[in-house]
Amino acid sequence: MERILSLQDVRFTYTPDDPDGRHAVDGVSFDMHAGEWIAVVGHNGSGKSTLARLMIGLLFPQEGTVGLFGDTLTEDNLWEKRSQMGMVFQNPDNQFVGATVQDDVAFALENNGIPFEEMTLRVQNALKQVKMDTFLDHEPQHLSGGQKQRVAIAGALALRPRLLILDEATSMLDPQGREEVIRVILDLREKTGLSVISITHDLEEALLADRVVVMNGGRKFAEGTPQEVFLKGEALTELGLDLPFAMRLSALLGEQGIGTEPGTMTERKLVEQLWTLRSNR
Ligand SMILES: Nc1ncnc2c1ncn2[C@@H]1O[C@H](COP(=O)(O)OP(=O)(O)OP(=O)(O)O)[C@@H](O)[C@H]1O
Numbered sequence: 001m002e003r004i005l006s007l008q009d010v011r012f013t014y015t016p017d018d019p020d021g022r023h024a025v026d027g028v029s030f031d032m033h034a035g036e037w038i039a040v041v042g043h044n045g046s047g048k049s050t051l052a053r054l055m056i057g058l059l060f061p062q063e064g065t066v067g068l069f070g071d072t073l074t075e076d077n078l079w080e081k082r083s084q085m086g087m088v089f090q091n092p093d094n095q096f097v098g099a100t101v102q103d104d105v106a107f108a109l110e111n112n113g114i115p116f117e118e119m120t121l122r123v124q125n126a127l128k129q130v131k132m133d134t135f136l137d138h139e140p141q142h143l144s145g146g147q148k149q150r151v152a153i154a155g156a157l158a159l160r161p162r163l164l165i166l167d168e169a170t171s172m173l174d175p176q177g178r179e180e181v182i183r184v185i186l187d188l189r190e191k192t193g194l195s196v197i198s199i200t201h202d203l204e205e206a207l208l209a210d211r212v213v214v215m216n217g218g219r220k221f222a223e224g225t226p227q228e229v230f231l232k233g234e235a236l237t238e239l240g241l242d243l244p245f246a247m248r249l250s251a252l253l254g255e256q257g258i259g260t261e262p263g264t265m266t267e268r269k270l271v272e273q274l275w276t277l278r279s280n281r
Helices: 048-055 078-082 101-111 116-129 145-157 175-192 226-230 234-238 245-255 267-279
Strands: 003-012 025-033 037-042 063-068 085-088 163-167 195-200 211-216 219-224
Touching: 003 048, 003 195, 025 048, 025 063, 025 195, 025 211, 025 219, 037 048, 048 063, 048 163, 048 195, 085 145, 101 116, 101 145, 116 145, 116 175, 145 163, 145 175, 175 195, 211 226, 219 226, 245 267
Parallel strands: 037 195, 037 211, 085 163, 163 195
Antiparallel strands: 003 025, 003 063, 211 219
């Protein structure tokens, strides 16, 4: 399968002249294949944002390499590589440039010299993919947080990226907004096979990814499927991460003598087990 991203022993420090300075990213390696959704999780200061900046070439590592779409990222190929990536950031209010939803999504296309007819089609398609195609003439400031982030995702999709990077894109949203954005990511993965990296401190969100990379103190603490990673339970709590609700609840039920299967991570599975326990009583 095609390799979209490949980090090899990446080290980066913001203070290269300080021999005692610590590395914000310290020897991190992982690969990403086309069509995967990888969630990078970690507590504040664990190195997630630095990792994101290294992936898009805002920073270059002092040691190790960042590979994108088969080549090592360099100053020379930076713009060509970046044109194949879409990014959505944390604050939904800082990402708008257009007076209406469609102007906003069209903005980058216009800058890239895409002809008008194709631009109109791409804007409509992108907004359809995030289920915002009935909001073409709405003013962005009147949308909810979740709708704003969906428009920001449409803006990225209109450029037809091979990799979408979401940097804490759900962290300022209310539960409904978060769910809307997550549903869009799931839908895109299913229908378009787009590769997605979401940087988040929300383990509920990470639960839905194909693979999870856990960062701690600049190092990769764990990597695997959500099932593999979340079985570490306590160890993740010690890193300052909140385990998914169903896992916390099943631990509390266990303390009350109501045993559920180890590693019950989703509310649906927990409900199924509790239902079976009740029926077997
Ligand atoms: N511009 C900077 N200059 C100096 N040190 C920095 C800079 N940005 C981050 N750091 C340091 O690098 C380390 C990793 O920070 P980073 O922001 O990558 O972590 P993070 O996991 O994204 O945290 P957060 O969720 O708080 O953004 C921290 O020790 C932080 O203090």
